[in-house]
Amino acid sequence: MSFGEPEGYGESARPRPLGRRGRAQAVAAAACLVLGTGLIGGAVTGSRLAGGFDAPGVPHGFAAVRTMWHSVPVDQLFPPTVQGEGAGPGGADRTWTRIAVASDSGCSGAFDALLRKVLAPVGCERLLRATYTDATQSHVTTVGLLFTEADAAAMTSLARRFDDERLDRRTDLMPLPYAAKGTAAAGFGAGQRAAWAISVLTDAPAVVYAVTGWADGRTVGTPQPAEDAMESGATTAPAQAGLGHEARGLADRVERGLRKKADSVTEQPS
Numbered sequence: 001m002s003f004g005e006p007e008g009y010g011e012s013a014r015p016r017p018l019g020r021r022g023r024a025q026a027v028a029a030a031a032c033l034v035l036g037t038g039l040i041g042g043a044v045t046g047s048r049l050a051g052g053f054d055a056p057g058v059p060h061g062f063a064a065v066r067t068m069w070h071s072v073p074v075d076q077l078f079p080p081t082v083q084g085e086g087a088g089p090g091g092a093d094r095t096w097t098r099i100a101v102a103s104d105s106g107c108s109g110a111f112d113a114l115l116r117k118v119l120a121p122v123g124c125e126r127l128l129r130a131t132y133t134d135a136t137q138s139h140v141t142t143v144g145l146l147f148t149e150a151d152a153a154a155m156t157s158l159a160r161r162f163d164d165e166r167l168d169r170r171t172d173l174m175p176l177p178y179a180a181k182g183t184a185a186a187g188f189g190a191g192q193r194a195a196w197a198i199s200v201l202t203d204a205p206a207v208v209y210a211v212t213g214w215a216d217g218r219t220v221g222t223p224q225p226a227e228d229a230m231e232s233g234a235t236t237a238p239a240q241a242g243l244g245h246e247a248r249g250l251a252d253r254v255e256r257g258l259r260k261k262a263d264s265v266t267e268q269p270s
Helices: 023-034 062-066 113-122 152-165 243-266
Strands: 081-084 094-101 126-134 139-147 195-200 206-214
Touching: 081 243, 094 243, 113 152, 139 243, 152 195, 195 243, 206 243
Parallel strands: none
Antiparallel strands: 081 094, 094 126, 126 139, 139 206, 195 206
């Protein structure tokens, strides 16, 4: 199936850098594989890059993770409640409540055209999305899990491109939100995107993203990537409202959940 076809730790610690967030660590992780200590998922070592998952004699790995969109209950990928210890500005705790889950789907119509083109090389096996609100119901955040058709080499190539070209910082490559009728996110459209985060994993066939806005449906003139909005002294409206922390915090915790479940899936006997 091509991308364009329609068709689906410690709590306060950040996930281990992978994809655009740590090329040097990826190399070190590959060395761990040679030593026989690597485990899929990267939560422990971020290992088995450059085709290791699909090597002869390895029954699980990329293929097993790719099927998680239908083999793992949605509540395990997008929990009804997500605790974000230390995820807010100044290390404040956050709690997010899920208010909507989109039907699993393909990627047609799920991304703006340019982002869809950038992601095309890794394909679209299935896309899962859920939208959350914070404890005050002031903000809404859509989190997405794109399960790709790619192998480790293709995922690493895309992650390198995101890193080298800083594609995760471009406002013309923001993910689209999932606006569910009858919820606090009903007015959460393209014009309401305020902050976002995208992570291309190199040790699993997945792209994790989150995009955040205000629940009152206000239009945002200058959206900001989460990493910029989280910087000390940032004075933009998204930064002052903590929306960078909302996007990054939820994306990180959904990624951790994916890694944890991937470990259990790939460790099962064939």
